[in-house]
Amino acid sequence: MTKIKMSPFARKVIAYVKRIPRGQVATYGQIARLAGKPHASRAVGWVLHACAKSHQLPWQRVINSKGTISFHPLTAEYSAQKRLLQKEGVEFQSLHGLNLNYYQWKKS
């Protein structure tokens, strides 16, 4: 199996995203903090965009701190993410938002 060169940060991001249980979500900031860079939330999005497919990550479980999907609502990515989450049992309270207090993953 070929090892792909990747920053330690990206590896941690991937590792933690894979840990998010089905039916729960995490925020970009949360993942960034777990990866050791509390202010790298934007970079988290970058890593996911670059590695989500190749690493088969549950990228849909990562949302922003407001509890909403970070894509523009009219994009295909937005609807795809929302659909995947709903398929996992995540229910949206408002049109675009869910209850972070209830669905956010608490790392063990």
Add this chain to the structure above:
DNA sequence: GTTTTGACAGTAT
């Protein structure tokens, strides 16, 4: 090597 961009978050106004 420097500049620009991006699936964000926190603070200030």
Add this chain to the structure above:
DNA sequence: AATACTGCCAAAA
């Protein structure tokens, strides 16, 4: 409460 501004980090150009 809602919007604007700033900070931060990693890829791509």
